[in-house]
Amino acid sequence: MRTEQRDRVTDGWSRREWLQAAAGLTATGVLGRSSWAQPVVADVEKQLVVHTTVPHNAEAALNDLVGHWLTPVEHFFVRSHAPVPEVDLATFRVSVEGMVEQPLELSVGDLQEMPQTGTIATLTCAGNRRSEHSAVRTVAGVQWKEGAIGNAQWGGVRLADVLKRAGIKPGAKHIWFESIDQVKKGDDTFGFGGSIPIEKAMADHDGVPGALVTLRMNDQPLPPDHGYPVRMVVPGYVGARSVKWLGRIVVSDQPSPNHYLAGAYRVVTENTPLAWVESGPIYNYIMNSAICDPTAEAELRAGRATVRGYALPPGNGRTISKVEVSGDDGKTWQAANITGQNVPYCWVLWQASLPVTSATSELIVRATDSEGLVQPQTVPWNLKGYMFNAWHHVPVNVT
Amino acid sequence: MRTEQRDRVTDGWSRREWLQAAAGLTATGVLGRSSWAQPVVADVEKQLVVHTTVPHNAEAALNDLVGHWLTPVEHFFVRSHAPVPEVDLATFRVSVEGMVEQPLELSVGDLQEMPQTGTIATLTCAGNRRSEHSAVRTVAGVQWKEGAIGNAQWGGVRLADVLKRAGIKPGAKHIWFESIDQVKKGDDTFGFGGSIPIEKAMADHDGVPGALVTLRMNDQPLPPDHGYPVRMVVPGYVGARSVKWLGRIVVSDQPSPNHYLAGAYRVVTENTPLAWVESGPIYNYIMNSAICDPTAEAELRAGRATVRGYALPPGNGRTISKVEVSGDDGKTWQAANITGQNVPYCWVLWQASLPVTSATSELIVRATDSEGLVQPQTVPWNLKGYMFNAWHHVPVNVT
Known part of the structure; x- marks a missing residue:
């Protein structure tokens, strides 16, 4: 089983397989939800230092990291706030809504039919090396060492192209991303989310898109742990802005009210409502x-x-x-x-x-x-x- | 002249004098603009290290600072982006507008008639000790040493009381302040401004108001260099949020678009539009x-x-x-x-x-x-x- 999973991803999925999957078809015909969920979410065997299993949080062993400039999936850190959601590609859609002329409901097939682009970008958790903050004074959260970082090739559609297709209304300032995952916090259940400034969403950094609606990682469909079937990748920003299992894009004149934009991933020294509103969201990672x-x-x-x-x-x-x-x-x-x-x-x-x-x-x-x-x-x-x-x-x- | 100015402020203004001034009257009767501008704006003789004269930017000599826990006006740093505006108290009003039930136009007399409170708070420039950043790599701006700081007693009306009187509409998130001064930047002329989160505006920190619409400094009318006749004082925030020569308060669901909130007083490492939107405004000063x-x-x-x-x-x-x-x-x-x-x-x-x-x-x-x-x-x-x-x-x- 282990070898089989690994080979499946290593061998890769052809564009035809992808399009079939997106259309809800395989060579043998139409399949229902449970059938789709399993083969497509089959994951490569990870070789990571595991912090938590559900949700999955794991980082690379440092010796493994320096072996490859393009980090193989098995050594690519995983940061999740909820279990991997099940996905039925037949009904899965990414909605584009809010301050747009024309709301969209995009299937994976729709995204595949738009102009594809690839970019190499490093993702790193804002909490990478958190354990060194904890050495000064204990902080809660996954105690990352230096391995919550990885560099991959990402493929998909420029967010700017998606937004242009929807048509942005005047006054828009922020683009929200929301996951289809189910984060539980106290009595609440909600999708992980966040937002980026519209200037970043529309940016082209000498060919590197400001943000990429991503379908592929290292020339394979996204592995489940990395956001299958669709995730955001925002080059230059902390990993939290590259929302996995993307379900919703909202154009707004306000930053996202999602907890992970408004009440986490900010640099604060005390946990009061005032402290959270006084600090801005973290966007860029730092050297x-x-x-x-x-x-x-x-x-x-x-x-x-x-x-x-x-x-x-x-x-x-x-x-x-x-x-x-x-x-x-x-x-x-x-x-x-x-x-x-x-x-x-x-x-x-x-x-x-x-x-x-x-x-x-x-x-x-x-x-x-x-x-x-x-x-x-x-x-x-x-x-x-x-x-x-x-x-x-x-x-x-x-x- | 020097002694006369100093005595005038040292001797203080009585509440009666203030109310007369606010009403456009003195003991000798009604006075016009030029008459008001002069006696009231008479300033104490400063004993500061001057960086620029117009606009006036000057800091305390360090030996002077440690002499008094409550900094006398003559040793209190001055940070200005424009010349001191002339004021005619007879027509001067602070407007309260935006997302409010009832816009207000408040004269100094109106503010004097509202419940008065006093608080001691330290103001410091976000650029205090900038010269030490410049020692690493030169940065533009006033090359403050360690003297752009002072501690004073401030008197006036809680901003929360002013806002309650106007009535805040649902959805309000930020309170903008705008000066009547005239900052020139390139071809633009505009009032210095900024904003604070509404949570701060409404806060009461064990008796210290989150923000004070301020009329008095160390029990005297505000000196001209410190914002006469009305300024904001926002305890705990960098000086830039304590807008001087206050002319306008705007309640909004957005942060102020003023240059000094949106395009300055943020920690950035490069001067690009994207870098500015990616960084949050500085609010609190740090230890x-x-x-x-x-x-x-x-x-x-x-x-x-x-x-x-x-x-x-x-x-x-x-x-x-x-x-x-x-x-x-x-x-x-x-x-x-x-x-x-x-x-x-x-x-x-x-x-x-x-x-x-x-x-x-x-x-x-x-x-x-x-x-x-x-x-x-x-x-x-x-x-x-x-x-x-x-x-x-x-x-x-x-x-």
């Missing part, structure tokens, strides 16, 4: 970097150590200009080599051969972006443990 | 502290040095629990004594007797708030140089 190899408490020999990791440029379209590592508490820094691609909205992988001595108690990395801004040495704590991007320290033992 | 005495490059004798300064709790209603100073680069810290009042929305003054040696090259201060959060060691740079609140360092020479 970050991590040492993935060696990992914490590794035993090293004095001499030269190979150090590898990732660095993420800020989500505003800059690139990484420099990654530096230190084995002497930041007194001296050595530039690492960026291995492979270095493009906006994507991480870089890097490697360095760093002298270490018996005096070396930790390795440190910091990144610099293409405007010369350096990753901060420290960052202030916040209540929800978001946006931790201080210099990354890895304790090691050198003999 | 800060500064050594005011000794000042930079002071000559000290080895032994014990008296160190004095201020510390500001975050603008969310917390207080300062601890101020610590170090003479050995942060290896060890000594608690300072908080001298005088320690209440929410107000700074504290503090003093320490710190051992210094020939190895001491700088003094450092950091504060801790009542929830145990410590001021950050470093802060990320931003394009407009706002919210600098890293540990404050003062280089000294010890012999």
Whole structure:
């Protein structure tokens, strides 16, 4: 079963298979809901560090991350607020509503028939490295280490094209996304959601769409855990804005009232209604970097150590200009080599051969972006443990 | 002339004088615009470090700041985006409009007749300590050092009372403030403005109003540079939200479109339309502290040095629990004594007797708030140089 699932995704789905699925057909004919739910949601076997199973929250082991600039699905972190919803492609639609001239109900087939585009973009959780905030003062939530990040190729339809088809009314300012999942919070059940500014929705960043209504991940249909059949991907924004299992797009003059825009994913230091309205939503992710190899408490020999990791440029379209590592508490820094691609909205992988001595108690990395801004040495704590991007320290033992 | 102006304010205005002024009368009868403009706008002689004269931007010398928990007007920083407007009290009105049941046109007399309240609150510019951001990378704007802060007693009418009198319509979310001043930006001329969330406008923080329609500063009519005849004071928020020379209050379901809410006073790292919409407005100020005495490059004798300064709790209603100073680069810290009042929305003054040696090259201060959060060691740079609140360092020479 394990091998079978994996092969199914590895072998890929042809466009014909996709269109059949979208039309509610396979080679053997019309199928009902339960039949569709199973084969299509068959998932690749994950090789992740699991935090929770339902909803599924899991991150990559750091050694796995640095092996591939394009993260394979099995090593791509999963962040969910609710169980994977069942989907019947025959009836599944994404609605486009609110301040539009013509509301739309789009099937997967409808989306497949629109102009397709592909883009590579890194997604990262706003809570990546939350455990380092917790080391200062415990914060609730999934205690992510440095593995809640991944870089993939995404395929689908530019959100701008969908919105143009619906026709945006004057005065629109925000685009809401709402999932068909069922988040339970206290007595409430609702779909995960959020919004982005309309300027981002309509943006074209030198070919990278501001937001992509996404059907494919690494040239395969979206895996269930990653939003099958349709998700948003918003390059440069924290993962929470790339709503999975997309069911509804709303054009509005207001930001989304959804809890995950209005009452979470904001940097606050206290949990009061006033504090939440006083803080703006997090959109862009910020520059970050991590040492993935060696990992914490590794035993090293004095001499030269190979150090590898990732660095993420800020989500505003800059690139990484420099990654530096230190084995002497930041007194001296050595530039690492960026291995492979270095493009906006994507991480870089890097490697360095760093002298270490018996005096070396930790390795440190910091990144610099293409405007010369350096990753901060420290960052202030916040209540929800978001946006931790201080210099990354890895304790090691050198003999 | 200098003495005369100063005495006039120092001697104070009686309530009777105020009411006469508000009614367009003095003891000698009705006066026209020019007559009113002059005596009432007569200002105290300032003892400030002047950055610009028109508009007037000036900050306190640090030694002056630590002398008084309630900052005298002559040492209270001035931040203006336009020249002081002339005012004719006979015709001056503050309008209250937008999503209200009953628009209002309030004269100073009308405001005087409403229930008066007083509150002590610290105001500080979002750009206080901007020069330290500029030390990393030059940012435009007034190069404030640590003196763009002051603590005063403010008197006037709770904004909540004004809004209740007008009647707020359902769906209102933001309260806009607009000045009668005339800011020139490119070809545009407009009044300085901004907005606050309605929750803040209606808040009562254990007796401290969320926002005060302010007529008096330190028991005197507002000095011209501080917003005569009416200004907003929003305790806990950066100074920019405490709009001076208030002419208009608008109730809306949207944040103010004014440049100083939508296109300034936000933490951004690049100047693009998208970056501005992606960042939220700055509302609360954040915890800060500064050594005011000794000042930079002071000559000290080895032994014990008296160190004095201020510390500001975050603008969310917390207080300062601890101020610590170090003479050995942060290896060890000594608690300072908080001298005088320690209440929410107000700074504290503090003093320490710190051992210094020939190895001491700088003094450092950091504060801790009542929830145990410590001021950050470093802060990320931003394009407009706002919210600098890293540990404050003062280089000294010890012999």
